[in-house]
Amino acid sequence: MAKYKKKRVRELQHDRFRDTTMGFLDRLGNLLEGRGRTILYGLGGLLVAGILIIVFVKWSNKKTDEARQALGRAISISTADVNATPIAGATEPSYTSEYERAQRAIEEFEKVAAKYGDPYRSESRYFIASNRLIVDRPKGMTELSELSNSSLPEVAALSKFALAQAKESDGKLDEAAQLYGDLARQNSVSVPSETANLRLAKVYNKLGKKKEAVDVLFNMVDASRKAKGEDNQPAPISAAAREAATELQKLDPDRYSQLPPETPASLIG
Numbered sequence: 001m002a003k004y005k006k007k008r009v010r011e012l013q014h015d016r017f018r019d020t021t022m023g024f025l026d027r028l029g030n031l032l033e034g035r036g037r038t039i040l041y042g043l044g045g046l047l048v049a050g051i052l053i054i055v056f057v058k059w060s061n062k063k064t065d066e067a068r069q070a071l072g073r074a075i076s077i078s079t080a081d082v083n084a085t086p087i088a089g090a091t092e093p094s095y096t097s098e099y100e101r102a103q104r105a106i107e108e109f110e111k112v113a114a115k116y117g118d119p120y121r122s123e124s125r126y127f128i129a130s131n132r133l134i135v136d137r138p139k140g141m142t143e144l145s146e147l148s149n150s151s152l153p154e155v156a157a158l159s160k161f162a163l164a165q166a167k168e169s170d171g172k173l174d175e176a177a178q179l180y181g182d183l184a185r186q187n188s189v190s191v192p193s194e195t196a197n198l199r200l201a202k203v204y205n206k207l208g209k210k211k212e213a214v215d216v217l218f219n220m221v222d223a224s225r226k227a228k229g230e231d232n233q234p235a236p237i238s239a240a241a242r243e244a245a246t247e248l249q250k251l252d253p254d255r256y257s258q259l260p261p262e263t264p265a266s267l268i269g
Helices: 002-030 035-078 098-115 120-135 137-147 153-169 173-186 193-206 210-226 239-251 253-257
Strands: none
Touching (some): 035 120, 098 120, 137 153, 153 193, 173 193, 210 239, 210 253
């Protein structure tokens, strides 16, 4: 009954708005002849449409800010400190174990996924699956596998990368190499090809495929040192490329010596 009353109040408010608006237009319309009334109603319609658009944009922006804040709170929980013994006087939240933190983070991300639409829902599902690896690893792996086919490219790439890392950690190196290779070819914003190739080379090395690992590292560093920016000046070297150079030097010093020299940072604009 209470819901019905609220519904009727909204309906009546809507009717009063309509009657007031149309009555105002009728009175002005009486001052005009023929086409004037048609023009007036047209302008009135545009005015109402404009008001509705403004209201919708404000509502949409409010919901977006609300979703971002909710997602941010959940992420803060998932990255909070883990301390076996709580620190007295600490203002930031902390948890006694990774398991406890993951459970709490999952609860918070589930709230976001249930309340908001994409991209926040899919992003939350990715974080849920990542944290699920700690509390229920098989289920987390399944969820990440499903999300790797997400219609949102960034979520799909992050999920595939997390799945590859999990498989690498579990010793399923061939499967991990396949996933890293896919990501390297995709070269997404969230998982650049350099990041994926670095992991791929390390997995190849674990598999005893030293030549393949060296080739990946060499090509990666070589391309990075030859890359040019929009101004045709040497592009900055990424952290992944620098780590790849270090790995290559350890694995095959002779091949490393064949690389073009790195442009000094002082000459990179």
